[in-house]
Amino acid sequence: MKRLVRVAARLGVTAVLSVSTVFVANAADEATLRLNWLLGGLHAPFYLGVERGYYADEDIDLTINEGKGSGVAMQVIAAKGDTFGMSDAGTLMLGVSKGQNVKAIMSLLNTSGFGIISLADANIKTAKDLEGKTLAVSPGDALTQLFPAIVAANDLDQDKIKLVFMDPGAKPVAVMEKTVDALLGGIDDQIFLIQAQGFDAEALRFADLGANTVGITVHTNGDTIEENPDLVARFVRASQKAWDAAVEDPEAAVAAAMKVKPDLNADSLLKQLKVDLDLLQSANTQGKPIGYAAEADWELTKELLTKYRDLDTDRPADSFYTNEFVE
Known part of the structure; x- marks a missing residue:
């Protein structure tokens, strides 16, 4: 009987060690x-x-x-x-x-997911169409800082493009209310905010305009x-x-x-x-x-x-x- 107990004890120890080993290996x-x-x-x-x-x-x-x-x-x-x-x-x-x-x-x-977002009736189909337009931008953000690269890459006249500075959340509203013609924003977010309100919105990608990052x-x-x-x-x-x-x-x-x-x-x-x-x-x-x-x-x-x-x-x-x- 004592021998059976000792065998069982050894088996128990072995089982515990086996379980412990598996647990550590799978941690x-x-x-x-x-x-x-x-x-x-x-x-x-x-x-x-x-x-x-x-x-x-x-x-x-x-x-x-x-x-x-x-x-x-x-x-x-x-x-x-x-x-x-x-x-x-x-x-x-x-x-x-x-x-x-x-x-x-x-x-x-x-x-790059940066873009120029506008309503379809703003008729902004190419970079050149930005001349004579008003853009909503946010001071100091990456899009605003990179916009001069768009101007340079497409030989635009910066003086013919008016930039209106505002908070990021105000930009889609300004486009929908037509107080600006377009905004600088993300093509994977702000365009959908505008479309969700029933507006037909379009985008030009920075990447297609010579300023891909x-x-x-x-x-x-x-x-x-x-x-x-x-x-x-x-x-x-x-x-x-x-x-x-x-x-x-x-x-x-x-x-x-x-x-x-x-x-x-x-x-x-x-x-x-x-x-x-x-x-x-x-x-x-x-x-x-x-x-x-x-x-x-x-x-x-x-x-x-x-x-x-x-x-x-x-x-x-x-x-x-x-x-x-x-x-």
Whole structure:
């Protein structure tokens, strides 16, 4: 009888050790993603990735936190308040040039989402049509700072274009009330605000007018790349899988986001996401995996930022990003 007890005890210890070993092996790494703004269509693929277990499959327990702008996301990642973040490339370059230890690990939107938005009856079909028109702009924002690049690239007469400065939220109202002819804004958000009110709105893209800048990136702290490259690689793999799935089924991505924030408008999210999916690739990234950074795109972005947004750096363009985890 004592022998049976001893055998049982040994089996019990073995079982406990086996369970413990399995538990440790399957313990997921906790990671956080700081969005560049409140949950919108752009962010839906990440929620789809969580819902479908793509991050869990890579042993990542991912928490997604809403954001308050690209600049704030950069500050949080530089301070290691979150593991990964989202910011536009311009904000990233400016932040890094001022000492923030952050690097892009995915060049997510390689075509700019900046645009000139107007009502159809304003008859703004080309850049030349802007002459004689009034534009609503916001002081100090990236669009306003880059607009002179549009003027230069299209040989426009700046004196024939009137800029009216106002808060961002007032710009769509001004267009709808026809106190201005157009606004500088995002083609994945403000145009839909106007259309939702029953107006026929159109947009000219900065990218088609000679001023394409890399859009949204996914980034992390430089120390994270150095100290835990395996985590970064697994996060990027899961994110690419999530975005590939969203390309195939954008409705599923929106549905996943709606489960997290049911008070959002699903139709608006879907419209936003479809625009963003069209911005994933540039002419220089065609045929490359989602997240790939083309040196030519980043060089042009750096050139425009240096000329129009006071970027002051001797760093080469390819020092702001890495393709190590996407190729």
